Structures are given as C-alpha cells and as structure tokens.
Amino acid sequence: MSEKIKIEIKNLIKIFGKNPQEVLSLLQEGRTKNEIFEKTKQTVGLNNININVYEGEIFVLMGLSGSGKSTLLRCINRLIKPTSGKILIDGQDISKMNNEQLRKIRRAKLGMVFQNFALLPHRTVLDNVAYGLEIQGVSKEERYSKAIEVINTVGLSGYENSKINQLSGGMKQRVGLARALANDPDILLMDEAFSALDPLIRGEMQDELLSLEAKLQKTIVFVSHDLDEALKLGDRIALMKDGEIVQIGTPEEILTNPANNYVSQFVKGVDRSKVLTAESVMWRPEPLVSINSGPRVAVQLMKEHGISSIFVVEGKNRLLKGIIMINDAVEAMKSKRGLESFITQVPSIPLDMPLYEIIPLIAESNYPLPVVDENGKLNGIIIRGTVLGALAMSEDVPEEEGQAGENGNEGLLKEVKEGGVEETSGEGQRRDPAAEKDTLSEAEKSGQSTEKVEVKTW
Ligand SMILES: Nc1ncnc2c1ncn2[C@@H]1O[C@H](COP(=O)(O)OP(=O)(O)OP(=O)(O)O)[C@@H](O)[C@H]1O
Numbered sequence: 001m002s003e004k005i006k007i008e009i010k011n012l013i014k015i016f017g018k019n020p021q022e023v024l025s026l027l028q029e030g031r032t033k034n035e036i037f038e039k040t041k042q043t044v045g046l047n048n049i050n051i052n053v054y055e056g057e058i059f060v061l062m063g064l065s066g067s068g069k070s071t072l073l074r075c076i077n078r079l080i081k082p083t084s085g086k087i088l089i090d091g092q093d094i095s096k097m098n099n100e101q102l103r104k105i106r107r108a109k110l111g112m113v114f115q116n117f118a119l120l121p122h123r124t125v126l127d128n129v130a131y132g133l134e135i136q137g138v139s140k141e142e143r144y145s146k147a148i149e150v151i152n153t154v155g156l157s158g159y160e161n162s163k164i165n166q167l168s169g170g171m172k173q174r175v176g177l178a179r180a181l182a183n184d185p186d187i188l189l190m191d192e193a194f195s196a197l198d199p200l201i202r203g204e205m206q207d208e209l210l211s212l213e214a215k216l217q218k219t220i221v222f223v224s225h226d227l228d229e230a231l232k233l234g235d236r237i238a239l240m241k242d243g244e245i246v247q248i249g250t251p252e253e254i255l256t257n258p259a260n261n262y263v264s265q266f267v268k269g270v271d272r273s274k275v276l277t278a279e280s281v282m283w284r285p286e287p288l289v290s291i292n293s294g295p296r297v298a299v300q301l302m303k304e305h306g307i308s309s310i311f312v313v314e315g316k317n318r319l320l321k322g323i324i325m326i327n328d329a330v331e332a333m334k335s336k337r338g339l340e341s342f343i344t345q346v347p348s349i350p351l352d353m354p355l356y357e358i359i360p361l362i363a364e365s366n367y368p369l370p371v372v373d374e375n376g377k378l379n380g381i382i383i384r385g386t387v388l389g390a391l392a393m394s395e396d397v398p399e400e401e402g403q404a405g406e407n408g409n410e411g412l413l414k415e416v417k418e419g420g421v422e423e424t425s426g427e428g429q430r431r432d433p434a435a436e437k438d439t440l441s442e443a444e445k446s447g448q449s450t451e452k453v454e455v456k457t458w
Helices: 018-029 032-038 069-076 099-109 124-136 140-153 169-182 199-216 227-233 251-256 261-269 297-305 326-335 356-366 384-392 410-418 433-446
Strands: 005-016 043-054 058-063 084-089 109-116 186-189 219-224 236-243 243-249 288-290 311-312 319-325 367-371 378-382
Touching: 005 018, 005 069, 005 199, 005 219, 005 261, 005 378, 018 032, 018 043, 018 124, 032 043, 032 433, 043 058, 043 069, 043 219, 043 243, 058 069, 058 227, 069 084, 069 186, 084 356, 124 140, 124 169, 124 410, 140 169, 140 227, 199 227, 219 227, 236 261, 243 251, 243 261, 261 367, 288 297, 297 326, 311 378, 319 326, 319 367, 356 367, 356 384
Parallel strands: 058 219, 058 236, 109 186, 186 219, 288 311
Antiparallel strands: 005 043, 005 084, 236 243, 311 319, 367 378
16 A cells, blocks of 8 residues: 555535535534434435545445445545535546546546446356447457456456356456456445355455455455455445544554444454454563573563563564573573573564464463564564453453453453463563653663673663
8 A cells, every 4th residue: 555645535525405505504503414304305425524545555435324335435436426525536636527537537547346246147258348448449359358367367267258147146246346457447446346245255255356456456445334344355444424434444443442432332243353463462572682691681681570481682673583481591591501592482473463363372372472573573572461452352341351252262262361371471561662762771770780781672
C-alpha cells in the first residue's frame, strides 16, 4: 500500500427523495435519518462521508443491511449521483463529470464485480470476459488475447469455451473478476462479491483475491456485511451505520480500540486469534543482555529482575542470538566460559504471525518467545499472559476471567493457564517508545559489573 491517495471522498451526502434541499437543512439541524424519514418520507442514504482510500489497499465498507455500503460504492463510479460533496479519483472529481468523461474514467480506471455475477449466461467464458473490451471496439484478436491472460490470472484456464450456465457459483465469480480485470483498471469495486457463494468456496475466493492483490496491487473497495470477511480482507475497514461512518481503522485497531459501544458490540463475537498478530501482542523485551557481556552480567540482570531467562542479542541492531537460562548462565560463570556456548536457540516469531499460530507455540514453551523482524532484529517478546489478555479482551468480561469459550480457544487457554510455568519475563512491557529513555538510563545504572555491560532496552 502506498501513501498516494487514490480515492478521496469529501463531505459526501446522498439523499433519496424528491426534495433533497429540505433534507439537507434537516441534517444541518442535527436530525437523525429516522426522524427525517418520518417527517419527509425521504431517505438519507449517506451523510457526510469522508474517506481516503490509498493506492494498493483493500478498503472494506462494512455494516448492516441499509447502512449505505452499496450506495457509497455506487457513488464512487457514479452509478449513483451524489447529492453533495466530492469524490476525487486521482484528483479528478467524478461527481462533476459529464457522460463522456464518465465513460472514459470508468473504462480507464474502474472495474466492478457484483454479487449476482451479472454475466451473459449463453455466452462463453471467453466472450463474457472480453465483453467490456468488445463494447469499447477493441479488435477480436486483441480482446481475446487479453481475456485469455486474465482467465489464467483467475485460475480458469481450460474453461474459455464453457458456457456460463455450466459453471459453479465460485467459477462464475472468477469470470466476474476476470471481466473486471480485462480492462486492467487501477480500481476494483466489489459489491458483496462473494456473499452468494457457499462458505467453503467463499473462503477460497477470499484467499484467491488476497493472492491476486499481492501480485496485481490494485486499489480495491470491497463491500461486505460479514465481519469475518472484512477482517480477513481489509487493510482498513470503514464501519457504517445509518449512512454514516462510525469508525475507520485497520482490523487490529477496530478490534482492540473500538470507537464506541456500537463497534464493541459489533466485534464482540470475533475470533481475535485470527486477526491479531505477533506485533499487536508483543511486549518490550526487558532486560536484554549483549552477547559480549559475560555470564556474570546475565545472572545479575536476571536476579535483579526476578526472571529465570534472558534474551541475548548482538550489536546495535539487537540481532537475536538466543536465550540463556539462569542455570546455564550460572554454569557458564563457574566454567569461566563465554555466554555463547550456553545459549539456547529458540524459534523466533515473525511480526505478522497470527495469534492462532502463536498460541500452540507459547503453550508448549517454557520461556517467552522472541518476535523478530526480517533482519533478525529482536522487536519484542511474547509471554503467555499477553496472549491470554489479548484473547480475553471484551466489553462484558473482566480481563482476569478470560472469555475462552466465546473465542473457541477454551482448551488452549486452559492449557496456557494451567501450564504452571513461571512467567520468565513477566516484567515485559508493551511497546512504548516514550518510555525508552527512562528504562535505558535505569538499565545503564544496573550494569555495575567489572565486565563490559551492554544492556539493551528501548
Ligand atoms: N434507489 C433508492 N431509493 C430510495 N432509497 C434507497 C435507494 N437505494 C438505497 N436506498 C436506501 O438507502 C439506504 C442505504 O442503502 P444501501 O443499499 O446503500 O445499504 P447497504 O448497506 O448496501 O445494504 P444492503 O447490504 O442491504 O445492500 C437504505 O436506507 C436504503 O433503503
């Protein structure tokens, strides 16, 4: 995802009714959608929408039926004309365009995929995919060659000459996707595109879309009323209610920092383990010991912090070397050898590993797990308590009690809770760059050994 704004929506309002001006003044008075409908029989489809969609992101519009998702999506390609406000696509305001300009921008930049596929049932796959190019007057040779290319992209090669009514739902939607891609649009607008598919196929199509997106880097606006789908697909999600945006955020932000009670209720039953990643549950590793320090320093730090193991790192970049247990450090001290030969190698966790993959690892581990970036730098640690806390987060249940049943991780949670293993780095703190300076000076003070002490904190 780049920093470039691809679609900019500003103060967008859509009123369905005969006298939008009347509704606009009622909106300015602060009347609600329901009040306005009762008074005027007109519907506020969208009220004051402001969104930036960045190039290359999947932006999901999510909300209950009637919240305004489809209306908003259709305003973006001007299938619906907004009552007021702006929609800029690469800086050009589509809400002000005449028909000719609209045709051009739709051809050049916008592809749309519908829930009901909207295919021509008696035509072949090839002709359906090439249809958009055909009505633009592209030569047969050129449109077929492009169509075959995108048919391959969506995994339908071999089906070029099949008729649409011979295909399964999932295959039809692949055709719908291929048809939208045939123009090579920058932006794909997808309206409940997978909602008509049965759950297994739906999951496959979601995976397919994610891997396509990794290759093609389109900007995608995806409408869904399904929270799990939104959390799986969205780089960011806008949660809508009654024609307004309640919250915009990444899936993690929406789950961990709901804007209000409506959002909390909305996300209550979600399986957090599928959405949260190592990065969002890791804590600050503290203290760390440098590979160049002697075992005495390691033992001293562990004693001071009341922990039984400590991560060993190398250099300014805190490259992870492993972990040393207190017994091994004592052994190293007695044998007058360096730390290196007493280090235990531990599996390291990438920053984006989902929580559900971390749970079994942390359940079996006798020490915290290190989270490293792609360069091998130690970014944080994962401790059992953190995992428990992240899974237990909920409006109604106090954190200590957890909420295992609702998250479907009851067995694992029980195992984690009853594991009886001491938290070796219970002192770890959530990342807080502002606190780095203080802890650094404290850590510096604590390194009072004759050996060269290199304590890493941040
Ligand atoms: N053509 C129309 N005429 C009048 N009202 C409309 C029209 N289209 C949509 N609406 C109203 O605008 C509001 C938003 O509808 P919209 O279809 O955008 O919601 P949605 O979130 O996409 O719901 P769904 O998931 O059911 O499609 C609803 O109150 C709806 O009744």
